[in-house]
Amino acid sequence: MSASAIVRLENVTLGYYTIPKGWRSLFKIKQPVVFNVNLNVIDGEKVVIIGESGSGKTTLLKTILGILPPFEGKVYVLGKSIYDLPVKERRKITRQIGYVPQDPYKSLNPRVKVETVMMEPLERSNLTESEKRERIVEALRLVQLHERILEYYPMQLSGGMMQRVLIARAIVHDPEILILDEPTSALDVSIQAQVINLLNHIQKKLELAMLTVTHDLAVAQYLADRVIILYRGRIVEEGETRMVLSQPSHEYTRLLISSYRASI
């Protein structure tokens, strides 16, 4: 494996265990939803996985985040095969990932102040309270939020501000990679471009690797050095963004591009 690979998937097949109708819960069958995926995200690289709803994007992220062991294959994060490690060790590695979940409205507990949300990734660190505070203020500054919002509850924030809080929380512990699940899909169109610009700015400033999953070709166009097209759980095409979008080789990619063009 290359020394600078932050995330690497080798021949990964994964999915869920389901209980067939009429059977007791002892009897479970494997239901793969992602098949034989190979993926490599290197230091400082921006990769976007594009796929329609149900194609397996979130499932793929769950395995990288250490919460869904694959049926087959190896998942490396920061050079370690995470499912070959004891759970405690695995968590130590996956805590070095910054993660922004799919829906800001559902991801923030309405009864928990922004300050507590921001403190969470720093709980296990050796930093002093004032160093933690400094980190938090710096992360908020990077997402262009004032520290006074630490006293707010999520309900007092707009959707765009909630998303910025989630991005700030994902970078506050200085991760090696930022992983984003549909970072713009819950936001108003007018806010989407701002969030994309912000993410590009943060990625450049912190020199982070960034892995995003989305169904939205526009997100890929503005947020990816490299795109991966996922169709029904299989990678059907990948390459440099401009090349794939201008000269798609797979039928599904062509279809995605033509429906995107028709929508703008």
Ligand SMILES: Nc1ncnc2c1ncn2[C@@H]1O[C@H](COP(=O)(O)OP(=O)(O)OP(=O)(O)O)[C@@H](O)[C@H]1O
């Ligand atoms: N906990 C689960 N148990 C069983 N099947 C699941 C579970 N979560 C997801 N699935 C199934 O796995 C498939 C892929 O789902 P996944 O959420 O990864 O897709 P997605 O591309 O992220 O779509 P979306 O953008 O709509 O979330 C779907 O068929 C879904 O129904």
